[in-house]
Amino acid sequence: MIKGLQLEFRQSYAFIARNFNLVKRYWGWEVVWLAYSIANALSVTFIGAGAGEITGQTDIDTDFLITYLLIGTLVWRFLASIFNNISEMIAWERWEGTIEYTFMAPVRRFNQMLGQTVFAIIYSLIFTVIIGAVVASFFELDFSEADLVSATLILLVGSLSFVGIGVVASILPLLYPERGAQMTNIVQAFFLLVSGIYYPISVLPKWLQVLARFSPATYVLEGMRAALLPGTVDKELTSFVWPLLLMGLVMLPLGIYLFQRAERYTKRTGKLKRSG
């Protein structure tokens, strides 16, 4: 029993250690990506700073708008990073050709996903905190009334469903080695559009608003804004946590189930092989 647990722990840890080694070896790439993300987040937040000048109106609460956009861009960076980390895990192994060795090992997909998720959350948190710190240093923002504990809780619960969605998306590169990784970008674009990252979803056309209700990111953003921008939403915070928990509980097992189906399919049709 203890031995069994130790085995499973080592397996999950194998993925965490491997991924951090990859980050270490590709550090140049990480720096570029971080710089890009900071520039991106900054340019979005500056829209808030410029809102008065753009519209010619003087009574705009710029600080509020900046905070609103900052929350949007940071939450998006975080969730997209989780999603990318998970969905790219297969694409990467296909690219290197190691997938046959990973699939041959006596590892349950659950343990693999667990390791990958722990890595993704730690990595994305560090990444997002750096971006947040840099961007916030450009502005004078007041977070004294913010409920940081609830905000973090909502973010973490929300990331679970994104892990599930990432697992589903990682099936694409499993089935289509070349195009699959590009196809996951479309999934990401969909969430970017409907989840109300830089605007309230009420400005969207009705049919997109319906889709928005199926995106966990919508609840994460509403919840985060409720926690960090007091007085904007008069709903209980738990009303954002429940849908997220529910989606996580559905998406995670569903993701692993679909992944196993896809794995079986590749083993039946011989799609895993790339050479030899």
Add this chain to the structure above:
Amino acid sequence: MFKPTNNTQVAVLVDDVVKQFNVAAVPVWRKLIRRSHQAAENGNSTELKARRGKEVITAVDHVTFNVQQNEIFGVLGPNGSGKSTLIRLLSTLLLPDQGRIEVFGLDIEKNDMQVKRLINRVSVDAAFFKKLSPKENLLYGARLYGVSGPEANRKAKEILKRLGLRESSYTSPMEDMSRGMQQKVAIARAFLSQPIVLLLDEPTTGLDPRSKLEVQAFINELRDTHNATILITTHDMNEADAICDRIAILDEGKIVALDTPDGLKKLVSHNGQTPSLEEVFMQLTGKELVEKDDLTDFVPEKVLA
């Protein structure tokens, strides 16, 4: 951990296994100018239905054999005869379309987790995370099999030293290494998990003669000290002759002969002369000489005349 008891046990059982693939079809215009008897031959492979624009090829065709525990079992055959496909089937990377495969009585589909613990595989393509060092790659691989980091590190160094890998290469990226050096790391990866059934797909291709011998010694050692069973494919006939207890020869997915190296030689010997394994291979896979008929297909008349 699973420990088989007596030595006469069947380690690997392959019973009437068929594996087919859908591959891109030959264009119609080329089919039309094919010889008619070939068309008739291809006509009866109906087990897997070809998808549109696809053609079914049978990579492994009703193959049956047993490997006893502690045996070194060789699989020889020309390129594309189905050796790697067979090894992939045994490593649970492919599912058979038909037939049954067992490792120590465990069905590779129903008990795949248990089977995976017992096996490991080395293949011709040494696939690794190219930017990671051998150390990082090997520790990752070993942990998947439940080997602890420090233990894997110690063993990996030991194995690589024996295979003659430079100490300094151990911690620098794999991409800086030559192909043969990478192949050595691939061999270390498989040995680290202490498999009870080791599947080797051309493990020594690309190795220098000394390293080849070292790998062969390793294989023998693993068999003797760890009671392991080894299934190996190779294009090196001397190697097969030297280490295999029994050899199966595959051609177009079918086993055309299965015997000890000496048995195979007796099979094709004539006038009392013992042929080499290479001659056996040529004869049994029907490619020993190029017929004059075949030559006329590409060589101008006057060259032959």
